[in-house]
Amino acid sequence: MTAPASVGTVAPKSLHFREPLPLASGATIADYSLMVETYGELNAARSNAVLVCHALNASHHVAGVYQDAPKNVGWWDNMVGPGKPVDTRRFFVVGVNNLGSCFGSTGPMSTDPATGRPYGARFPVVTVEDWVDAQARLADALGIERFAAVMGGSLGGMQALSWAIRHPARIGHCVAIATTPKLSAQNIAFNDVARSAIQSDPDFHGGDYYAHGVKPRRGLRVARMIGHITYLSGDDMAEKFGRALRGKADDADYAFGYGVEFEVESYLRYQGEKFSEYFDANTYLLITRALDYFDPAKSCGGDLARALAPARARFLLASFSTDWRFSPARSREIVTALIRNDRDVTYAEIDAPHGHDAFLLDDPRYHRALAAYFDTIATEVGQ
Amino acid sequence: MTAPASVGTVAPKSLHFREPLPLASGATIADYSLMVETYGELNAARSNAVLVCHALNASHHVAGVYQDAPKNVGWWDNMVGPGKPVDTRRFFVVGVNNLGSCFGSTGPMSTDPATGRPYGARFPVVTVEDWVDAQARLADALGIERFAAVMGGSLGGMQALSWAIRHPARIGHCVAIATTPKLSAQNIAFNDVARSAIQSDPDFHGGDYYAHGVKPRRGLRVARMIGHITYLSGDDMAEKFGRALRGKADDADYAFGYGVEFEVESYLRYQGEKFSEYFDANTYLLITRALDYFDPAKSCGGDLARALAPARARFLLASFSTDWRFSPARSREIVTALIRNDRDVTYAEIDAPHGHDAFLLDDPRYHRALAAYFDTIATEVGQ
Numbered sequence A, B: 001m002t003a004p005a006s007v008g009t010v011a012p013k014s015l016h017f018r019e020p021l022p023l024a025s026g027a028t029i030a031d032y033s034l035m036v037e038t039y040g041e042l043n044a045a046r047s048n049a050v051l052v053c054h055a056l057n058a059s060h061h062v063a064g065v066y067q068d069a070p071k072n073v074g075w076w077d078n079m080v081g082p083g084k085p086v087d088t089r090r091f092f093v094v095g096v097n098n099l100g101s102c103f104g105s106t107g108p109m110s111t112d113p114a115t116g117r118p119y120g121a122r123f124p125v126v127t128v129e130d131w132v133d134a135q136a137r138l139a140d141a142l143g144i145e146r147f148a149a150v151m152g153g154s155l156g157g158m159q160a161l162s163w164a165i166r167h168p169a170r171i172g173h174c175v176a177i178a179t180t181p182k183l184s185a186q187n188i189a190f191n192d193v194a195r196s197a198i199q200s201d202p203d204f205h206g207g208d209y210y211a212h213g214v215k216p217r218r219g220l221r222v223a224r225m226i227g228h229i230t231y232l233s234g235d236d237m238a239e240k241f242g243r244a245l246r247g248k249a250d251d252a253d254y255a256f257g258y259g260v261e262f263e264v265e266s267y268l269r270y271q272g273e274k275f276s277e278y279f280d281a282n283t284y285l286l287i288t289r290a291l292d293y294f295d296p297a298k299s300c301g302g303d304l305a306r307a308l309a310p311a312r313a314r315f316l317l318a319s320f321s322t323d324w325r326f327s328p329a330r331s332r333e334i335v336t337a338l339i340r341n342d343r344d345v346t347y348a349e350i351d352a353p354h355g356h357d358a359f360l361l362d363d364p365r366y367h368r369a370l371a372a373y374f375d376t377i378a379t380e381v382g383q
Helices: A128-142 A155-166 A185-199 A202-207 A217-231 A234-240 A263-278 A281-293 A304-308 A328-340 A355-360 A364-380 B128-142 B155-166 B185-199 B217-231 B234-240 B263-278 B281-293 B304-308 B328-340 B355-360 B364-380
Strands: A013-017 A032-039 A049-053 A092-096 A147-153 A171-177 A314-320 A345-350 B013-017 B032-039 B049-053 B092-096 B147-153 B171-177 B314-320 B345-350
Touching: A013 A128, A032 A128, A049 A128, A049 A155, A092 A128, A128 A155, A128 A281, A147 A155, A147 A364, A155 A171, A155 A281, A155 A304, A171 A364, A185 A217, A185 A281, A185 B217, A185 B234, A185 B263, A202 A217, A202 A281, A217 A263, A217 A281, A217 A355, A217 B185, A234 A263, A234 B185, A263 B185, A304 A328, A314 A328, A314 A355, A314 A364, A328 A345, A345 A364, B013 B128, B032 B128, B049 B128, B049 B155, B092 B128, B128 B155, B128 B281, B147 B155, B147 B364, B155 B171, B155 B281, B155 B304, B171 B364, B185 B217, B185 B281, B217 B263, B217 B281, B217 B355, B234 B263, B304 B328, B314 B328, B314 B355, B314 B364, B328 B345, B345 B364
Parallel strands: A049 A092, A049 A147, A147 A171, A171 A314, A314 A345, B049 B092, B049 B147, B147 B171, B171 B314, B314 B345
Antiparallel strands: A013 A032, A032 A092, B013 B032, B032 B092
16 A cells, blocks of 8 residues: 555646526526546546535645646545545546636636626526536536546535435435535524625625726625634634734733734634635625525425435435534434435544534544545446 | 512613723723613612623613613513512612713713814723723712622623622622633634624724714624624524525525525624614724633633632522533533632523523523522522
8 A cells, every 4th residue: 555645736627518507596507617627547437437526615626736836735635636535546536616616617707798798796596406417517528427426525515415316327426524404594694694794895896896896805804704613613713722812922911902812813814814815705605505595305395305315326424523514413314314215324423623624634534434435436336 | 479570761870980990901091981770779788789790782771661762671671670580679780881882881982082082993992800890980989888799691791700809898699691701712703703894894994983974884784693693502593593585485496696585694684784773883892802801810820710719709600501602611610610719609501592692581490590599699688
């Protein structure tokens, strides 16, 4: 066994789709592009493909680095690569930036062919189901009839679940981590505060800020700060920051002002600032709304087991003990509904201190569980 | 026994203090006014006074209504009144609006005698300890040498604790509900996001918005929405709102937009709107900072028992099972520190669904515990 390595230098590509995509809202996207990265080799049987679905602020750049940006490491590089849980010597891994996101796929920043100007507020609301349908067309374009696995954490896990429901013949395994069958009122509330902060920023201009040459950065900063608090556990924040004062001893006197004084304030404001530089505000609205709307049981009278009945995949669910955003109880709801359908389901509830963000970290027990599961899949598909 | 009644029509009064008040920051307030309400009668021995301390957004208006505003019921009217847990037939109850608040006491909106303009950003940062010292002077003015009890919930509980430490001879009982010995990193983080929203509102003008004839209402709305989420439990929000759509059946189709659609959004935005009408943004910064700074153990090397050693009062602590802002574990830290000092402490951990806000509600078990405790106090002071 060699030590896990990086997939190395990678290059994204843009795939264009000309067939109009009908959306859950009733609207249609006439034509669109998706940014894609792939790692590893598709085998001759085309049976070893794994689709990785991203969450709110990530993209197609799952693993590796870029030639011209050697520090821009993919967001799940610890999960995907040679010798890593999703081993790119055995699997052909596909990362895709979803429709409406802001990393090169068609979204609110793109030019609306109907007007010649950025879509802005006119970009249609898209749902998890819409993303999954667009991903299925991507699979067609890549010559993949069936994914060995579709996987993701958080919102990515919702896409994996939706794949199992919408395209049951095209997914072997559904790997859904730190996810939920639907947002709670509290989850929606946090999303709405973030949206309010963006929408009430005078630089938002009803979503058409591109034309004004500005960005609603104040709103984005606040949105990200709120989000960040919900991604970490209270214990994790206590451990990382406690009540430490920035650049001062713990028993130093307070500054008696309203500027950044505690370490945790400095950290959050830095995260907000960074995010406001690279993320698009309309995409923030769009993706949080897709989170709010995800609820496969809605059309089945609230019965999740009935919603999951079409699924034929086998399932790996994983959750983290200190995740208060999508707690283990939410994953257990999915497990219970799958068992009611006699589905084959593996469930790992991992005792980890890092809250919701744990799905992105390389906790050894978590990664060992994933590695073992993907090892079985690889064997199944002859890799 | 008669059914609990209201204290009826009450009238606030403003008391002016001419002796300069030295503050924890090193600054001094030259002179100041405090808004005060009282209910019941001070007995001849002056032994039956109870001071009620308010939390972030409340005031001196603890109970009853005003002649000209019969719907403006005091914020703790269910706790204070004839036949209520703090029975105004037996106790003389004092409500006071703290220094820096925006309900008539001297604060950022007041005229700075040095400039003839509102203090705005120049109003000094005040602490829980400063409030308690100002309250002690109020007691002097009212002829109260010793309070039978000082009580409060949340930030009000911090004031009660601080009374026990700073003025041990002047407090018989310390009643501290749903409180904490110090904010956690997560608590500070939520406060800081709220402050960021206010400070980054273009109408904030560095705190001197009065001169511009505007209010940073966008920031205040977001701040209140964030706060509100932390006051309710997740279960409570699920119970109250779930995923209900405003004005639509649960299985109705989504609106596919970014406006108010879920009931929980409507509720939060309404709360934010209402708050932004009546609350002052500088006061929001000031009071959240006082929360951040409260940490009586800080000057004792982090040893809470040592910080509480001067206390001579008897203590009632109460917490609520679903309060994730100041959880029962935080109250237990105080109880443990008091026991280490051989203090007389009663602790009630109440199984209640309503999160942090439970301290304001009339849960029967909670109110029975408080009523029994205050009955003992009343007997002690001969009432």
